[in-house]
Amino acid sequence: MSAQGWLVDRQARLRAFDRRHPWVMDTLVAVPIVLFSIPNLIEKPLSATIATLVLLPPLYWRRRHPFPAFLVTAAIELAQASLDVAVGAGVILLVMLFGVASRGSWRAMAWASGITVVLSISEIYWLNPVPQNRTVTLFLLLGTTMGAVASGVAVRTRRAYLIALEDRADRLEVERDTRARLAVAEERARVAREMHDIVGHHVSVIVGLADGAAALATSRAEKTAEPLQLIGTTGRQALAELRRVLGVLRDQDSDPQLSPQPGIDDLDRLLPSVRAAGLPVSYSTSGELQTLGRGVQLAVYRIVQEALTNTLKHAGPGATAQVTLAASDGEVRVRVRDNGRGAPAAPSHGLVGMRERAAMYGGVVTAGPAERGWLVDVVLKEPS
Numbered sequence: 001m002s003a004q005g006w007l008v009d010r011q012a013r014l015r016a017f018d019r020r021h022p023w024v025m026d027t028l029v030a031v032p033i034v035l036f037s038i039p040n041l042i043e044k045p046l047s048a049t050i051a052t053l054v055l056l057p058p059l060y061w062r063r064r065h066p067f068p069a070f071l072v073t074a075a076i077e078l079a080q081a082s083l084d085v086a087v088g089a090g091v092i093l094l095v096m097l098f099g100v101a102s103r104g105s106w107r108a109m110a111w112a113s114g115i116t117v118v119l120s121i122s123e124i125y126w127l128n129p130v131p132q133n134r135t136v137t138l139f140l141l142l143g144t145t146m147g148a149v150a151s152g153v154a155v156r157t158r159r160a161y162l163i164a165l166e167d168r169a170d171r172l173e174v175e176r177d178t179r180a181r182l183a184v185a186e187e188r189a190r191v192a193r194e195m196h197d198i199v200g201h202h203v204s205v206i207v208g209l210a211d212g213a214a215a216l217a218t219s220r221a222e223k224t225a226e227p228l229q230l231i232g233t234t235g236r237q238a239l240a241e242l243r244r245v246l247g248v249l250r251d252q253d254s255d256p257q258l259s260p261q262p263g264i265d266d267l268d269r270l271l272p273s274v275r276a277a278g279l280p281v282s283y284s285t286s287g288e289l290q291t292l293g294r295g296v297q298l299a300v301y302r303i304v305q306e307a308l309t310n311t312l313k314h315a316g317p318g319a320t321a322q323v324t325l326a327a328s329d330g331e332v333r334v335r336v337r338d339n340g341r342g343a344p345a346a347p348s349h350g351l352v353g354m355r356e357r358a359a360m361y362g363g364v365v366t367a368g369p370a371e372r373g374w375l376v377d378v379v380l381k382e383p384s
Contacts, residue, residue, distance in 0.1 A: 315340020
């Protein structure tokens with residue numbers, strides 16, 4: 001440890017000890033005063049003893065009541081000067097002045113400084129006049145007074161600085177914890193959206209396939225109709241349970257394991273499953289889509305997936321859908337349009353997710369009825 005570090009460590013330990021045992025430091029201050037008063041105790045035992053006994057108690061309550069302790073000491077100093085009894089009240093007065101400057105109010109410090117100056121002038125010129133070099137003595141006393149005040153103000157400033165540092169550290173710790181909780185909450189919400197997009201889509205496809213197969217089996221009077229209908233019913237129940245579970249997931253801690261996310265190329269695997277579920281889908285692209293960032297590609301994939309999932313659920317039988325992707329001038333436009341009859345009864349998690357994904361890339365989502373069917377029109381901006 002360096003010399004500076006050693007000094008800082010010892011200073012911190014001394015302050016901690018003083019906070020735990022303040023009477024020890026007060027006693028260390030009182031001992032020299034008593035030793036200084038021994039000659040007067042021998043010469044004038046009664047008056048000096050009374051003055052000493054009255055003078056020492058303020059040392060022990062100057063921390064809690066600095067200005068009253070100063071006033072008591074100033075009164076004793078005045079009496080001492082009048083009776084010509086030197087028991088060290090002047091030194092203790094400077095200690096009290098230091099305490100007022102370091103712990104008292106600014107007004108109390110001003111009053112204490114003024115009283116000290118008046119007492120010094122009174123003693124030098126009237127109460128116990130100095131025979132020679134009065135001006136030098138006055139400047140010496142005023143210098144010690146200013147030194148006591150300056151030292152007290154320095155201690156006050158340092159204490160306020162340390163308190164400010166501790167408060168700032170506490171606020172930074174709270175802010176760090178808040179940011180961590182917000183990050184966890186945001187990640188849980190993201191995982192919830194991903195689960196809705198992925199699981200909801202595939203379960204919707206399963207339900208569509210089961211309903212279509214059940215209808216075909218019923219028309220052919222096959223025995224497989226009832227199991228297929230049961231699959232469709234179970235799938236719809238699973239979707240309902242999924243939406244309820246997502247709300248719980250958003251409020252619980254989780255540590256999700258992330259995996260590579262799909263992009264625009266993965267639409268070639270998504271669309272066949274949608275067609276197999278009974279929804280004919282046409283797909284067209286224009287522009288340099290492959291140059292888009294992975295984040296934008298993921299947003300495009302999820303938007304198309306959610307739009308087609310809603311079409312499967314709400315468009316009705318005989319509906320078709322058209323997916324169009326166009327990239328130009330740093331933007332990509334996603335249009336999913338169907339000619340069905342249905343529309344979502346209320347904003348779904350998927351529609352909210354579309355808007356959140358679009359907002360991440362400065363985009364706009366337009367979703368609503370078209371001339372016939374439903375239209376989802378999204379414009380995303382490629383980050384520069």
